[in-house]
Amino acid sequence: MREFLKTKGYKMTPQRELVFRSFFELGEHVSVDELFDRVKRIDESVGYSTVWRNLKLICEVGLAREVTVGDGVTRYDRVTRKPHGHFYCLKCKSLQEFDLNEIAGRLSKVATAEKFETESFKVEIEGVCKSCRDKENKKAKRNLSTSPKISRTKPSRQK
Amino acid sequence: MREFLKTKGYKMTPQRELVFRSFFELGEHVSVDELFDRVKRIDESVGYSTVWRNLKLICEVGLAREVTVGDGVTRYDRVTRKPHGHFYCLKCKSLQEFDLNEIAGRLSKVATAEKFETESFKVEIEGVCKSCRDKENKKAKRNLSTSPKISRTKPSRQK
DNA sequence: TTTGGTATTGAAATTGATTTTCATTTAGTG
DNA sequence: CACTAAATGAAAATCAATTTCAATACCAAA
Ligand SMILES: [Mn+2]
Ligand SMILES: [Mn+2]
Ligand SMILES: [Zn+2]
Ligand SMILES: [Zn+2]
Numbered sequence: 001m002r003e004f005l006k007t008k009g010y011k012m013t014p015q016r017e018l019v020f021r022s023f024f025e026l027g028e029h030v031s032v033d034e035l036f037d038r039v040k041r042i043d044e045s046v047g048y049s050t051v052w053r054n055l056k057l058i059c060e061v062g063l064a065r066e067v068t069v070g071d072g073v074t075r076y077d078r079v080t081r082k083p084h085g086h087f088y089c090l091k092c093k094s095l096q097e098f099d100l101n102e103i104a105g106r107l108s109k110v111a112t113a114e115k116f117e118t119e120s121f122k123v124e125i126e127g128v129c130k131s132c133r134d135k136e137n138k139k140a141k142r143n144l145s146t147s148p149k150i151s152r153t154k155p156s157r158q159k
Numbered sequence: 160m161r162e163f164l165k166t167k168g169y170k171m172t173p174q175r176e177l178v179f180r181s182f183f184e185l186g187e188h189v190s191v192d193e194l195f196d197r198v199k200r201i202d203e204s205v206g207y208s209t210v211w212r213n214l215k216l217i218c219e220v221g222l223a224r225e226v227t228v229g230d231g232v233t234r235y236d237r238v239t240r241k242p243h244g245h246f247y248c249l250k251c252k253s254l255q256e257f258d259l260n261e262i263a264g265r266l267s268k269v270a271t272a273e274k275f276e277t278e279s280f281k282v283e284i285e286g287v288c289k290s291c292r293d294k295e296n297k298k299a300k301r302n303l304s305t306s307p308k309i310s311r312t313k314p315s316r317q318k
Numbered sequence: 319t320t321t322g323g324t325a326t327t328g329a330a331a332t333t334g335a336t337t338t339t340c341a342t343t344t345a346g347t348g
Numbered sequence: 349c350a351c352t353a354a355a356t357g358a359a360a361a362t363c364a365a366t367t368t369c370a371a372t373a374c375c376a377a378a
Contacts, residue, residue: 068227085266085269087270087273087275089275090278096273096275098269098273099269102265103262103265103266103269106261106262106265107244107262107282107284110244110257110258110262110284111246111284111286114246114255114257114289115288115289115292116246116248116255116284116286116287116288116289117286117287117288117292118284118285118286119249119285119286119287120284120285120286121282121283121284121285122281122282122283122284122285123266123280123281123282123283124280124281124282125266125269125270125275125277125279125280125281126277126278126279126280126281127270127275127276127277127278127279128275128276128278129274129275129276130273130274130275133274133276
């Protein structure tokens with residue numbers, strides 16, 4: 001790692017070492033805050049901006065990619081596995097991955113047809129995951145006996 | 160329109176009227192700022208938050224959808240046409256649409272297979288559009304005669 | 319037409335994440 | 349050891365998105 005960075009003109013530091021290591025331990029869809037928390041637990045003195053900058057660096061050198069989905073926070077995803085899309089559950093905010101094999105092929109075709117030079121795809125499905133749906137169903141059943149009230153509340157305009 | 164909103168418990172106002180009308184005139188991938196500018200040109204007194212709120216309202220009642228792509232600003236897309244994806248050109252920041260017909264079908268399948276209840280898709284291709292590529296090529300040709308310099312500048316870490 | 323209760327508005331303030339600044343420290347090189 | 353560029357941490361700046369609040373306007377019911 002140290003060598004790899006050196007070739008690109010970067011130095012190694014204890015903080016960088018720690019951020020990199022922690023990132024690869026956590027791995028999946030980490031946010032800056034999450035990584036910062038974990039790093040802090042090991043070395044209280046590391047600053048937020050250091051974590052942020054090194055996360056950017058990890059992307060810079062091609063070891064991770066930013067993924068923004070659903071809410072307004074950027075997450076960082078290792079680039080080990082092959083291209084994949086993301087399910088985003090609107091209830092529990094969880095992320096699941098799914099394979100993009102055929103879909104990626106089709107997308108490439110579309111891009112070529114439109115003379116567009118593809119750099120990357122982003123495929124995302126928003127909805128409700130199974131476990132959240134199950135919970136809803138249970139709740140619905142429980143309420144069958146109680147008097148069903150019609151909501152008169154105007155739905156909030158804000159997210 | 161007035162009636163349509165009334166049934167949902169909303170009132171009509173000159174500002175709202177203006178925002179709605181301006182939005183449907185512009186139509187494609189408008190940002191709050193863009194719409195605000197346009198509205199301002201017609202009625203200087205309309206506030207930013209009014210434009211923002213009414214854009215949200217347009218989504219609320221199902222006439223538009225938010226689309227966030229590339230940079231960090233939310234754009235608003237009419238929901239007239241059928242599901243489509245977006246090409247985002249990293250050079251000129253332009254958006255092009257492409258049809259999602261077969262791809263949407265496949266995505267639905269994937270979702271079903273994973274017991275995921277789909278609410279919406281988001282399909283995006285980032286890259287370089289034809290016209291930007293053409294420009295690049297021209298530039299490259301022009302520079303064939305001049306001495307090619309190797310860049311020693313470390314690429315910026317910031318977006 | 320007047321009136322009363324809401325919804326809406328505009329300006330300003332707040333939020334929340336990201337990014338930059340800057341003074342200081344440190345890594346890597348010789 | 350000494351030098352230079354890179355890296356760090358704290359704080360400040362950005363920037364879009366959202367909320368607050370007092371004033372105003374809509375519109376349904378009298
Ligand atoms: Mn992922
Ligand atoms: Mn579109
Ligand atoms: Zn869920
Ligand atoms: Zn372009």
